[in-house]
Amino acid sequence: MQRSNGQQKIDVHISIVGAGHVGKWLLESLSKKYDSERTGVRIHVDRIVARDPRKQRHGIEKEILSFNLEDAFRGPETKIVVEAISDLKASKDIACKAMENGKHWVTSSKTMALYPREIVEAAIKNRRNIGYMASVGGGTCILDRISKIPYPINTVVGVLNTTSHFILKRMLLGETYEAALHEAQSAGLAEPNPDFDVKGRDGAHKIAIVAQRAWNTAITHEQVCTEPIDTITPVDIQLASALIFRDEYGNKHPHVIMPIQIAQLQSGRLALGCFPSLVPGNHALTTIGEKENAVYIYHDGRREPVEVRGPGAGEPTADAIISDIVEIAKKDAAGIVDPPTLSRRIEVLDPGEIESEFYIRLYTQNVPGAMHKISGVLAKHMINMQMFYQPMLTMRGMRSPIAIIVDKEKGSTVQRALKEMEELGYVEDTLLLRLFH
Ligand SMILES: NC(=O)c1ccc[n+]([C@@H]2O[C@H](COP(=O)([O-])OP(=O)(O)OC[C@H]3O[C@@H](n4cnc5c(N)ncnc54)[C@H](OP(=O)(O)O)[C@@H]3O)[C@@H](O)[C@H]2O)c1
Known part of the structure; x- marks a missing residue:
């Protein structure tokens, strides 16, 4: 024919x-x-x-x-x-x-x-x-688009887990985690046991496959640093939106917490993560629809990333x-046979070695010298505080949430500092999230 x-x-x-x-x-x-x-x-x-x-x-x-x-x-x-x-x-x-x-x-x-x-x-x-x-x-044929980029790739970042994205979008509208999860389950977007999605395992599988394609290397999901979204509270959503990012033109943008997957070359080694992160409101990531998937591919050929977006699952x-x-x-x-070889060897960073700016949320009691001691712990670990935000005044002895943004640092260093803060006796309910700019 x-x-x-x-x-x-x-x-x-x-x-x-x-x-x-x-x-x-x-x-x-x-x-x-x-x-x-x-x-x-x-x-x-x-x-x-x-x-x-x-x-x-x-x-x-x-x-x-x-x-x-x-x-x-x-x-x-x-x-x-x-x-x-x-x-x-x-x-x-x-x-x-x-x-x-x-x-x-x-x-x-x-x-x-x-x-x-x-x-x-x-x-x-x-x-x-x-x-x-x-x-x-x-x-969305993301893998195909990655294959067609003719330049070295340095970062692929995106949202590839619809369940987590849907839940955090709903929390942005004021819902609690539990209510948003229930809605995702009712909409058929979350399993009765949502752990595979909300603990980051699905996203880790996907970014491992993306990294294979971007760098022709045999990454597995176990090499991806994975953090859950079920530790995020409405207070974090509010704190993030109060932390303002000023772009190169001087415009101000609140931060949004998003469940991102990222694969990034850091000094020749691969940082692989599936973690909720603070993203400034001017990044295209924040425009992804609640049932969409998208990735942004940063490569050496152009300043602007390549965007691929569309329905993440379903028909x-x-x-x-x-x-x-x-x-x-x-x-x-x-008669063409050309399976991927995945033969390139690239060292993968341990989770603690991955460098990011960090958001620290903690609750502290209003006791004399509390903030002085907290900032002292950061200074001891040579961690530079960029921003500090306490949304409310409290009476002596009462507890309140505080958000701190710190400069780019290894995860293990910030973890150690956080542990030391918890040992002060009046710091509790801590959370560490990364920032993506
Ligand atoms: N659903 C989506 O939107 C979507 C999107 C992208 C990728 N995926 C992936 O595509 C795959 C299928 O998804 P799905 O939504 O179609 O799942 P599903 O509705 O649960 O269907 C799975 C099918 O696999 C069969 N099956 C399971 N274990 C088997 C085995 N050991 N040997 C032979 N058959 C077996 C089941 O057989 P029975 O019917 O006899 O139980 C069923 O027909 C999954 O890996 C999923 O992650 C799904």
């Missing part, structure tokens, strides 16, 4: 493992929206494999549905195994098995954050291509999977 522009069309047969949300969105997009005239690739679904035969599978033709995983690898015509399951160890096993059976592998799972070396090794050994664009940023995830299928089908037809 010829395309209208005279080019030959490519036929590619795929099998899908996983008939959950993503599996169904993929089937639906392929059957109702996909345009093979535009892409030049006709996609045929040979098989969709689910696990539990007792579940109803509306919208899936019986002829292609299987409950036997082996069926995913069997079809002689099947070129690509597309996998969308929630079990990352099983996903890695499927990837390796698919490639051993001569199939390329595409996934929406964050498997590369756990098993980058095993998967790359299997791809290189079996001369297969892999695609995992849907694993970060849903349908558009299928778009990223289809892009991967199309790209791999074209490579396969052309």
Whole structure:
């Protein structure tokens, strides 16, 4: 069959493992929206494999549905195994098995954050291509955009966890953490057990995969410094908004607490973090919609970062999977095999070594000399205080919150100082957050 522009069309047969949300969105997009005239690739679904035969599978033709995983690898015509399951160890096993059976592998799972070396090794050994664009940023194709930057990258920063972002956005409107979490759960944006999102683990998986792509290195999620958002209180939101950042034009901006993921070269070593941070109100990060994902890629080619933003999850995830299928089908037809090597070695900083400006929140009793002693602890550790803010006057002996911003410093140094402040006897309920400017 010829395309209208005279080019030959490519036929590619795929099998899908996983008939959950993503599996169904993929089937639906392929059957109702996909345009093979535009892409030049006709996609045929040979098989969709689910696990539990007792579940109803509306919208899936019986002829292609299987409950036997082996069926995913069997079809002689099947070129690509597309996998969308929630079990990352099983996903890695499927990837390796698919490639051993001569199939390329595409996934929406964050498997590369756990098993980058095993998967790359299997791809290189079996001369297969892999695609995992849907694993970060849903349908935004963030990984693809990173690949296309022709200059050295120095920082990738963004918001890649929708649940945490939604919760902090709601807290900005005056809700408590508990109320905002409840709302996220009601909206289907948070699991009944939200720990994977709010403790920063999901974001850590995603920024690990982003860092792999930006620096061609085999980062895993365990190397990411991870801090939770569930320690943030409405008082922190208020204190942050009272701490003003003055930009280069003299304009003043309040700070907003955001759940950012960041990968940054610091003196040739990689700082990797998934932590709530104070961001000045003039940064584009603060304009991200409550269900959006976005990243800003700072590179040596231009002063302004490259922005990629869009829906972070949901149906558009299928778009990223289809892009991967199309790209791999074209490579396969052309005999091109080019999986990532992730061969570059870059040292990753320990969390305590990561340098940032810090926000310290503490509650202290109104006792004579309290502030003198607190600032004395900072001075002892050679930490420079940039800003100090106490929102209310209190009677002698009563406690009140205080916010302190300190200059760029290693996390471990600020932690040590904070511990020493707590030992003063009248400092309690402390919190340390980073600043991103
Ligand atoms: N949902 C999103 O918006 C989104 C966006 C981007 C990426 N992702 C990622 O994509 C993956 C799938 O997400 P989802 O939302 O589709 O999850 P889901 O609705 O929970 O579906 C998961 C599917 O995986 C199957 N499964 C689980 N373990 C399996 C195993 N060991 N062997 C074979 N099948 C297995 C389940 O089978 P049964 O149906 O038989 O239980 C189910 O069909 C996850 O890794 C997720 O993180 C999701």
